[in-house]
Amino acid sequence: MTPNRTLRHGTALAWRNLVKFRHTPDQLLDITLMPITFVLMFVFLFGNAVSGDWHAYLQFVIPGIAVQALMFATLGSAISLNTDIRTGVYDRLRSLPIARSAPLIGHILGDTVKYALAVLLVFGVGAALGFRVHNGLAGVGAAAALMLVFALAVCWIATLIGVVARAAETVQALSLVLIFPLTFGSNVFVPTGKLPGWLQSWVKINPVTQVSDALRGLLLGTPVGPAVTRSLLWSAAIMALFAPLAVLAYRRGPR
Incomplete structure (x- = not known):
């Protein structure tokens, strides 16, 4: 199977994943409501306590909430993939004359659109409250x-969980065990320097922190330092580890 045919098959299946929302739009509720809830809740809950003014806090927290929304969006993706596998949809796809990897490629490409929607909602609500970009189109x-690079890396983790889990409840449990330490154990809501010393060691190496x-540096025009390089290295490491594992688990099939 040539790469062009594999990509064409994967794109067709990505469109299938998106068309499903026409018939079951309720699956978009977590992607649409959760980012809005995150912004409103954390800005007004922590704004005055952390920065003394929620307007100033808004500039700090919105980029971090965008990363958090992306991480939580992977939960719905993993559950959707697991449901398709457990109900026999992927068995039907395996019987078709398409590339073996096309269903996973289609799943990931379709989910990238959902991740983009979640992130756009975060910045949209943030802009309505007063968040502003100070680094021009180049920064954006x-x-x-x-x-996009980080989303493509993280979605392989969700794909692996969706393939190996035996039920949707297991998917949710495994995903939350991963998401909570990464998102809440970071500087998404509170600057690293204000956290307890024992926690700072983990926060500084956390990929969500990087x-x-x-994002704060690129959007606000503040010094970026090594954060971009570390983010790309983390993304490459995550993809290098979880992509082969997800493909191998998919080829073995459900147990």
Whole structure:
């Protein structure tokens, strides 16, 4: 199977994943409502306590919430993949004369659109509250590219969980065990320097922290430091580890 045919098959299946929402739009509720809830809740809950003014806090927290929304969006993706596998949809796809990897490629490409929607909602609500970009179109483009790279890496973790889990409840449990330490054990909501010393060691190496810091620098025009490089290295490491594992688990099939 040539790469062009594999990509064509994967794109067709990605469209299938998106068309499903026409018939079951309720599956978009978590992607649409959760980012809005995150922004409103955390800005007004922590804003005055952390920065003394929620307007100032808004500039700090919105890039981090965008990363958090992306992480939580992977939960719905993993559950959707697991449901398709357990109900026999992927058995039907295996019987078709298409590339073996096309269903996974289609799943990931379709989910990338959902991740983009979640991130756009975060920045849209943030802009309505007063969040502003200070680094021009170049900064926005670089931030979007970085988010895309990180999303493509993280979605392989969700794919692996969706393939190996025996039920949707297991998917949710495994995903939350991963998401909570990464998102809440970071500087998404509170600057690293204000956290307890024992926690700072983990926060400083956390990939969510690196991506959040990189987005703040790229969007707000503040010094980026090594955050962009570390974010790309983390993304490459995650993809190098979880992509082969997900493909191998998919080829073995459900147990």
